[in-house]
Amino acid sequence: MIFAFLKIAFRNILRAKRRSLITVSAVGFGLGALIFIWAFVDGAHRQMVENYTSLIAGHIQIHKQGFSQKEQLEMNFSRPEEIIAKLTRLAQVKAVSPRIKAFGLVSSAEHSSIVSIMGIVPQKELSVSRMSDRVKEGKFLEDNKSIVIGERLAKNLNVSLGDKVVIMSQALDGSIASAAYHVNGLLDTGADEIDKGVALITYTAAQELFVMDNKASEIAVRINSAEDARIVSRMIANDLNSPDLEVLAWQDISPMLYQWVEFDNGFIWIIVLVVMIVVAIGILNTVLMGVLERTHEFGILLALGTKRRQVISMVAFESLILGIVGSIAGLGLGCVSSLYYGKAGINLSAFTQALNNFYMDAFIYPRLSFGHVATSLVLVLIISVVVSLYPAYHAANLKPVDAIRSI
Amino acid sequence: MLIKTINLTKTYTIDGDIQTPALRGVDIVIDKGEFVAIAGPSGSGKTSLLNLLGALDTPTSGSIFYEDIDITKIALNALSGFRLTQIGFVFQAYNLINTLTALENVEYIMLLKGVSADIRRKKAVDILARVGLGDYINRFPRHMSGGQQQRVAVARSIAAEPKVVLADEPTANLDSKTAESLIELMKELNAEKGITFIFSTHDKMVMDKAKRLINLHDGKVVS
Amino acid sequence: MDSSGVARPNDHWSGAAKLGLILLFLLPALAFSQASLSPTEIVRRADDLLRGDTNRGTYTMEVVTPNWRRTLELYVYSLGRDKIFIRILSPAKEAGIGTLRVKNEMWNYLPNVEKTIKIPPSMMAQSWMGSDFANDDLVKESSIVNDYTHTIAAEEDTGDFSAYKIELIPKPDAAVVWGKILFWVRKGDYVPLKEEYYDEKGRLIKVLEYSDIGAVSDHIIPRVWKMSSALKDNHYTIIKVVDVEYNKPIDGNVFTLENLKKIQ
Numbered sequence: 001m002i003f004a005f006l007k008i009a010f011r012n013i014l015r016a017k018r019r020s021l022i023t024v025s026a027v028g029f030g031l032g033a034l035i036f037i038w039a040f041v042d043g044a045h046r047q048m049v050e051n052y053t054s055l056i057a058g059h060i061q062i063h064k065q066g067f068s069q070k071e072q073l074e075m076n077f078s079r080p081e082e083i084i085a086k087l088t089r090l091a092q093v094k095a096v097s098p099r100i101k102a103f104g105l106v107s108s109a110e111h112s113s114i115v116s117i118m119g120i121v122p123q124k125e126l127s128v129s130r131m132s133d134r135v136k137e138g139k140f141l142e143d144n145k146s147i148v149i150g151e152r153l154a155k156n157l158n159v160s161l162g163d164k165v166v167i168m169s170q171a172l173d174g175s176i177a178s179a180a181y182h183v184n185g186l187l188d189t190g191a192d193e194i195d196k197g198v199a200l201i202t203y204t205a206a207q208e209l210f211v212m213d214n215k216a217s218e219i220a221v222r223i224n225s226a227e228d229a230r231i232v233s234r235m236i237a238n239d240l241n242s243p244d245l246e247v248l249a250w251q252d253i254s255p256m257l258y259q260w261v262e263f264d265n266g267f268i269w270i271i272v273l274v275v276m277i278v279v280a281i282g283i284l285n286t287v288l289m290g291v292l293e294r295t296h297e298f299g300i301l302l303a304l305g306t307k308r309r310q311v312i313s314m315v316a317f318e319s320l321i322l323g324i325v326g327s328i329a330g331l332g333l334g335c336v337s338s339l340y341y342g343k344a345g346i347n348l349s350a351f352t353q354a355l356n357n358f359y360m361d362a363f364i365y366p367r368l369s370f371g372h373v374a375t376s377l378v379l380v381l382i383i384s385v386v387v388s389l390y391p392a393y394h395a396a397n398l399k400p401v402d403a404i405r406s407i
Numbered sequence: 408m409l410i411k412t413i414n415l416t417k418t419y420t421i422d423g424d425i426q427t428p429a430l431r432g433v434d435i436v437i438d439k440g441e442f443v444a445i446a447g448p449s450g451s452g453k454t455s456l457l458n459l460l461g462a463l464d465t466p467t468s469g470s471i472f473y474e475d476i477d478i479t480k481i482a483l484n485a486l487s488g489f490r491l492t493q494i495g496f497v498f499q500a501y502n503l504i505n506t507l508t509a510l511e512n513v514e515y516i517m518l519l520k521g522v523s524a525d526i527r528r529k530k531a532v533d534i535l536a537r538v539g540l541g542d543y544i545n546r547f548p549r550h551m552s553g554g555q556q557q558r559v560a561v562a563r564s565i566a567a568e569p570k571v572v573l574a575d576e577p578t579a580n581l582d583s584k585t586a587e588s589l590i591e592l593m594k595e596l597n598a599e600k601g602i603t604f605i606f607s608t609h610d611k612m613v614m615d616k617a618k619r620l621i622n623l624h625d626g627k628v629v630s
Numbered sequence: 631m632d633s634s635g636v637a638r639p640n641d642h643w644s645g646a647a648k649l650g651l652i653l654l655f656l657l658p659a660l661a662f663s664q665a666s667l668s669p670t671e672i673v674r675r676a677d678d679l680l681r682g683d684t685n686r687g688t689y690t691m692e693v694v695t696p697n698w699r700r701t702l703e704l705y706v707y708s709l710g711r712d713k714i715f716i717r718i719l720s721p722a723k724e725a726g727i728g729t730l731r732v733k734n735e736m737w738n739y740l741p742n743v744e745k746t747i748k749i750p751p752s753m754m755a756q757s758w759m760g761s762d763f764a765n766d767d768l769v770k771e772s773s774i775v776n777d778y779t780h781t782i783a784a785e786e787d788t789g790d791f792s793a794y795k796i797e798l799i800p801k802p803d804a805a806v807v808w809g810k811i812l813f814w815v816r817k818g819d820y821v822p823l824k825e826e827y828y829d830e831k832g833r834l835i836k837v838l839e840y841s842d843i844g845a846v847s848d849h850i851i852p853r854v855w856k857m858s859s860a861l862k863d864n865h866y867t868i869i870k871v872v873d874v875e876y877n878k879p880i881d882g883n884v885f886t887l888e889n890l891k892k893i894q
Contacts, residue, residue, distance in 0.1 A: 011506035107747040166745045170760045174698040180743035305491025
């Protein structure tokens with residue numbers, strides 16, 4: 001019997017081709033736009049997280065407990081290689097790199113600036129972060145006398161490649177740490193705080209400078225998927241099982257970025273709401289018009305003995321079919337456009353400056369997420385049925401005597 | 408006795424307070440197998456009476472008995488089931504569901520009754536053949552003439568084997584020749600299947616075809 | 631009064647004599663009143679006492695933190711309120727490191743890299759060589775005299791000494807980080823005893839305690855200065871005056887960048 005009502009619903013849709021087409025377009029365009037926007041936002045987020053984590057932070061960082069509150073040389077841990085050995089045994093862990101982090105005064109002949117000094121192992125760092133890709137001039141770290149600094153810092157210090165700079169700080173034992181390095185490369189990351197405030201030297205050089213034998217400030221970890229950072233960080237914490245160590249996922253390392261992503265994820269629901277309203281109005285319009293036009297016919301149906309709930313389902317089916325057809329169109333539109341731009345990228349180079357501050361590139365690559373596509377689809381289908389309830393209810397409650405009289 | 412009305416009245420309230428009586432105490436008895444025309448000028452209460460007999464409307468006062476059931480006592484929600492099983496309807500015009508073919512229109516009523524697909528198909532084909540539309544079963548209403556549509560309506564009305572078929576001016580929109588043949592068809596079916604037909608009309612020719620005539624005037628039976 | 635007496639030679643003698651007599655009686659009182667200088671003057675004298683017009687000599691600086699403890703031996707030249715030159719003598723790792731401060735500018739010299747580093751103004755509040763003394767503490771210029779208004783909050787008797795407790799409140803437009811300083815100065819000879827530094831919320835940040843008062847060359851001064859952090863436990867720096875001469879002329883060439891780079 002349901003099949004018959006479906007058939008009637010389907011034929012009613014075909015009967016009002018023009019109107020149905022408009023509705024299907026509204027639903028299709030709405031869903032397509034929603035899928036695309038969501039993919040765009042997901043893509044942008046992925047890029048932000050990827051850029052942020054690959055720039056320096058890594059997906060997960062391990063420190064001495066309290067380092068994140070108080071970033072000091074004293075906040076270090078011994079025998080990093082033992083932790084590294086444990087980490088590399090985890091399947092989710094792709095790469096690991098130990099670091100020494102300290103603050104110090106970096107000086108040229110003319111100027112000085114307080115910067116964050118990072119001692120890194122160049123080879124290991126290559127697979128954890130993309131710092132080396134961001135070397136705009138010169139080369140990445142080579143020997144223990146080389147230093148790589150931000151381009152802006154170089155400008156502030158008025159130094160260029162090959163020039164000598166001096167780092168002055170305090171070593172772990174309290175003694176004055178000072179050493180000279182040759183500028184081997186200039187970083188251009190787009191992130192001001194890095195370009196202005198970071199100096200990279202080798203791990204060995206940093207160990208020597210800061211008297212940090214067999215100690216590290218940080219182990220940066222790259223895992224298979226940034227999304228799993230929280231889970232993997234918990235696994236690592238369990239594995240290391242040391243109250244002296246803190247294991248932070250990128251969400252904890254950059255709460256600002258995480259909150260931005262979360263804010264965006266919340267904000268997208270406003271877009272969802274708007275699209276749902278458009279879809280709802282589109283479907284409501286068609287179905288309500290269709291019902292009002294067919295008052296006489298509903299009168300006949302009711303007079304013949306059709307039950308009210310049967311009338312309701314007839315109208316709801318109509319709406320659902322419009323929703324389904326529109327959704328298929330929207331699914332196609334959204335997925336194809338997302339996939340296409342996912343390859344080609346969306347050129348936003350006009351906003352490079354602003355984007356850089358959010359760790360985004362000039363090109364954004366939308367990325368479909370099954371969950372978000374499914375959510376959009378289900379929402380559109382639900383809304384298409386929900387919205388038909390009013391016209392359906394109206395049709396079902398017509399008085400046959402009055403309805404038949406109206407032609 | 409199939410149908411019996413006792414002191415049936417129907418008063419419409421127009422614009423909130425103007426009371427317009429349509430039926431002023433109608434007592435009629437119709438037996439099984441009758442072929443009855445309800446006649447009278449426009450406004451005499453024909454349609455009101457048919458609506459009440461068809462359980463599409465509720466009377467202001469009085470009773471309607473189908474055999475020994477007073478349908479004025481049946482809850483509104485249950486009336487759709489009553490109509491479905493007991494009554495066939497033919498309306499003035501545009502009787503059919505536009506999105507269904509002739510065959511599907513006839514099948515629809517059986518579908519509601521839960522008749523299985525192959526039985527209702529066979530039956531619908533037979534009935535349509537009987538009303539002379541064997542070649543038109545897959546046509547949609549818009550591709551049929553008014554007379555053909557009314558024949559489909561008649562076919563539909565008898566498809567579920569009701570006790571009575573109520574037809575409110577079934578010929579009103581037809582030319583006289585077509586009207587005559589439709590009434591002839593109904594009369595044949597009445598004879599063949601013993602289904603009771605009650606129809607309203609103000610057409611002299613149609614009245615003449617009736618086996619019995621109930622004349623309404625100002626909401627009262629006059630003869 | 632005094633001037634009017636002198637300026638009017640034709641006055642009646644008896645008048646002048648009377649005036650002279652009055653002056654004569656007043657003199658001891660004036661002399662005595664020297665003991666109760668204005669609070670500002672007390673601060674100036676206490677500040678001068680440690681510094682002299684010039685001073686040069688050896689100090690030690692012991693820095694204690696929860697993680698390490700170390701002692702630096704320093705040779706210091708100081709001229710007036712705005713020039714200081716410090717050379718680290720030991721330990722070996724830091725020997726030769728020099729600091730020169732002239733007015734608001736400051737340089738460090740690092741012999742291992744043969745480089746002079748100018749300390750940016752933003753670092754003036756930072757620790758000097760890891761101690762509890764800030765770069766700014768090396769040369770206070772006339773800050774504690776000129777940048778604050780001084781009032782005597784109390785006169786205290788600690789048992790060993792009678793002292794003025796002077797409250798220093800920064801002047802509205804003074805560029806200082808402190809909200810308040812309490813300064814205890816010994817009565818009579820203006821030997822500084824203790825300084826407490828408060829931030830603008832009234833929180834005690836660090837305490838400078840002077841002790842071991844005794845003779846260094848011709849000065850009677852506290853020979854041990856202990857700066858301790860009120861916020862961090864077990865974090866303090868003790869400067870000891872080992873062998874210092876005061877008020878001997880110092881060649882102005884000492885306070886030059888050329889000299890900073892010259893290591894004997």
